[in-house]
Amino acid sequence: MVTLGHLRCALGAQYVLRTTARGCSTPSAHADARSEVRSNGDARSDGVVPRRAVVPGGRSPRLYVSKLFLSFGRSEPHDKLACKSQKLMLQNDVMDICHSGAYHLLPLGQRALEKLIRLIDWEMSTVGGQKISMVTIAPADMWRKTGRWESTGKEMFKLQDRHGMEFCLGPTHEELVTSIFASRCPLSYRRLPILLYQISRKFRDEIQPKHGLLRAREFEMKDMYSFHTDEASAMETYHSLCEAYSRIFDRLSVPYVKVRGSTGNIGGSLSHEFHYLAPVGEDKLLLCSHCGVQVNKEMADSVEKDCLNSGHDCQLQEVSGTEVGHCFYLGTKYSSVFNALFEMQLARSSELTHMGCFGLGVTRILQAGLEVLSSDSHLRWPSLLAPYQVCIIPQKEGFEAEIYAELADDLSDQLTQLPALHGEVVIDDRTQLSIGHRVYDALQIGYPYIVILGKKARGNPCIVEVQNTISGERNFLSRDQLWDLMSSVVTL
Numbered sequence: 001m002v003t004l005g006h007l008r009c010a011l012g013a014q015y016v017l018r019t020t021a022r023g024c025s026t027p028s029a030h031a032d033a034r035s036e037v038r039s040n041g042d043a044r045s046d047g048v049v050p051r052r053a054v055v056p057g058g059r060s061p062r063l064y065v066s067k068l069f070l071s072f073g074r075s076e077p078h079d080k081l082a083c084k085s086q087k088l089m090l091q092n093d094v095m096d097i098c099h100s101g102a103y104h105l106l107p108l109g110q111r112a113l114e115k116l117i118r119l120i121d122w123e124m125s126t127v128g129g130q131k132i133s134m135v136t137i138a139p140a141d142m143w144r145k146t147g148r149w150e151s152t153g154k155e156m157f158k159l160q161d162r163h164g165m166e167f168c169l170g171p172t173h174e175e176l177v178t179s180i181f182a183s184r185c186p187l188s189y190r191r192l193p194i195l196l197y198q199i200s201r202k203f204r205d206e207i208q209p210k211h212g213l214l215r216a217r218e219f220e221m222k223d224m225y226s227f228h229t230d231e232a233s234a235m236e237t238y239h240s241l242c243e244a245y246s247r248i249f250d251r252l253s254v255p256y257v258k259v260r261g262s263t264g265n266i267g268g269s270l271s272h273e274f275h276y277l278a279p280v281g282e283d284k285l286l287l288c289s290h291c292g293v294q295v296n297k298e299m300a301d302s303v304e305k306d307c308l309n310s311g312h313d314c315q316l317q318e319v320s321g322t323e324v325g326h327c328f329y330l331g332t333k334y335s336s337v338f339n340a341l342f343e344m345q346l347a348r349s350s351e352l353t354h355m356g357c358f359g360l361g362v363t364r365i366l367q368a369g370l371e372v373l374s375s376d377s378h379l380r381w382p383s384l385l386a387p388y389q390v391c392i393i394p395q396k397e398g399f400e401a402e403i404y405a406e407l408a409d410d411l412s413d414q415l416t417q418l419p420a421l422h423g424e425v426v427i428d429d430r431t432q433l434s435i436g437h438r439v440y441d442a443l444q445i446g447y448p449y450i451v452i453l454g455k456k457a458r459g460n461p462c463i464v465e466v467q468n469t470i471s472g473e474r475n476f477l478s479r480d481q482l483w484d485l486m487s488s489v490v491t492l
Contacts (some may be wrong), residue, residue: 010075011323021148060416062409063388065438067232069093070106072441085371086212088379092445101217102207105363109447112366113220119198119251119384120222120360122136123244127237129195129224134176136201140166142175145337147236155204169203172266174357178224178334186341186350189229190238193237197224199362211280213323213367220362227353231331234354238329241358245274245325248360252382254369254470259294263325264359268330268353274319283321288314322368330355345487379446383470385492389424390415391447393438395454397431404453405429411451411464414483420491443469449489451482 038168081088089095094109105113111345121131140158143149147155170176179198187194202221209217224241228234249256254276261273273296275285284297291314332352334340341350364384373380375447381387392411393406408427415421426447428438435452442450448470449456456463456476464482467474479486 040115053060054123055132056219059413060422060425062412063423063426066430068426070445073090074445076287083211083214083371084376085367085374086214088374088377088444089212089367089370092379095212095378097359101206101215103213103216103218107267108387109366111205112381112385115385116362116366118246118492120199120362124195124197124222124224127195127240127244128193129133129197130476132198133200134170134173134180134198134383136170136203137167138173138176140168142179143168145150146175147263147333148175155206157203157205171202171204171269172221172357172359173223174196174225174266174330174334175347178338178340178355181225181227181353182335182338185339185360187344188343189345190343192353193226193228193233195224195226197222197358211367214280214362214371215282216363219364220240220358222362226356226358227335227340227342228276228355229344229351229353231329231354234329234331234356236484238327238333238356241356242272242327245327245358245360248323249274251384252365252369253384254372254382254491257285259287259296259321260299261296262298263328266328266330267333268328268357270329272327273323274325275320276372276481277319277321278368278371279320279373281320281322283323285319285321286316287319288316290315322364322371324365324368325361326359328357330357374446380470381446381448383448384490386446386448388426388447389421389489390426390449390451390486391442391443391450392425392427393432393435393443393453394427394429396434405431407453407457415486418486418489419439420489421486424489424491439467449486 072093089109090097093106094106094112095103095105097103125132137159140149143152152171156171159167159169161167181194181196199220199222201218202223204216206215207216209215213219226234226237226241246258256277257277259273259275261271263269263271273283275281275283277285285294286297286300287294293314293316297318331354333355335353335355340353340355342353343350369382370379371383373382383389384393392408393410395401405427408429412425412427415422415425428442430438435454439450439452446467446469448469450469452465452467454465456465461478463476463478464475466477466482466485475481
């Protein structure tokens with residue numbers, strides 16, 4: 001008969017050789033950890049065997065589904081305007097509604113958001129961005145200087161303090177950032193360009209909030225503002241940011257298009273939008289694979305100008321898009337109002353800076369990606385943003401569950417030694433439920449990899465079942481094959 005010791009050896013021998021070579025804990029430390037787990041594992045009435053989540057040696061703590069903030073609810077949202085991604089995010093405890101157009105992000109949603117922010121921060125740093133944090137409550141006087149206090153309309157949340165001073169909850173921050181820059185002017189031309197950005201809450205009083213975070217009153221946005229000596233420098237940064245946005249969306253592996261767009265209330269003379277293509281998208285886009293025209297329909301008049309064949313051979317297709325990014329060349333629209341100047345070379349005179357601004361709808365990217373990738377019943381995350389990468393499912397109670405639970409613990413300890421999987425592996429310890437039930441829950445949440453410890457996990461060699469929910473593949477892998485597969489996982 002195969003003993004538990006043989007099973008551990010079969011599952012972990014290669015891991016011990018690799019990790020001890022790197023200076024990780026020894027097999028005796030693993031034995032001490034397992035005995036400590038066993039001494040604290042009394043059966044509970046709900047069928048879940050409680051286990052110690054902390055392992056020694058500074059390694060990643062074990063994560064158990066029974067301890068996660070999940071209800072596995074099946075209730076439908078009351079919002080008649082709900083779209084697929086909104087329903088799935090509410091059903092699977094990714095977010096929770098507070099009131100119309102405002103949502104709490106729960107632990108799964110927050111983990112995904114933080115990963116997206118790390119990706120954005122990385123790309124912004126590669127183009128020279130410097131991160132700041134500006135106030136949310138902006139004085140009305142600044143917005144009146146640019147005329148946008150009146151022109152923005154009812155979408156702006158306006159309020160007064162106890163002294164009667166007027167403020168707004170910032171929907172965007174051109175006025176504030178230009179004022180900050182201008183307070184330090186004139187700067188030498190040698191110090192430009194300067195790129196400042198933040199990732200913060202924005203507010204818009206939407207007349208009809210719908211589709212969850214796709215059209216919300218409160219949302220996360222990345223907004224960057226650039227300051228330059230001339231138009232040529234500003235346009236160089238403009239194209240650099242467009243390329244950075246493309247890299248972000250390429251890494252997320254969600255189909256997108258870049259189109260010419262209107263400058264709208266932001267202003268300026270040039271803008272491009274980035275869209276995820278989905279039926280719920282509220283923008284109508286005109287695309288032509290024949291001549292390369294890609295414009296927002298509200299810019300339809302520019303098709304003739306953009307068409308390489310003078311519009312005669314255009315085969316325009318109209319599709320729906322959800323805007324997730326926007327780039328603007330602003331010129332001197334804001335710098336002229338706030339006197340944002342720089343000192344010219346070999347002269348004591350000053351000139352107005354040229355500006356650009358670049359936005360990403362962070363929470364919109366999060367939900368829009370799910371809208372594109374998910375099925376009607378299961379969440380499918382961009383793999384980089386999945387809250388957790390791996391879910392391990394051991395056998396049900398009554399089928400030597402304690403042995404399989406310890407195997408799951410050992411496997412979790414091994415996998416989390418991979419740098420990319422630190423804190424990325426969860427164990428579904430709800431052994432009162434069948435494997436099929438737990439697999440269904442795992443598919444709904446959208447873990448990229450589901451590892452099932454069936455009877456073959458007790459064999460020699462140890463074989464585990466692995467479901468790749470992104471590709472749809474289902475394979476039975478040896479320990480070496482599983483290690484190689486998990487070594488290829490990329491996370492943020």
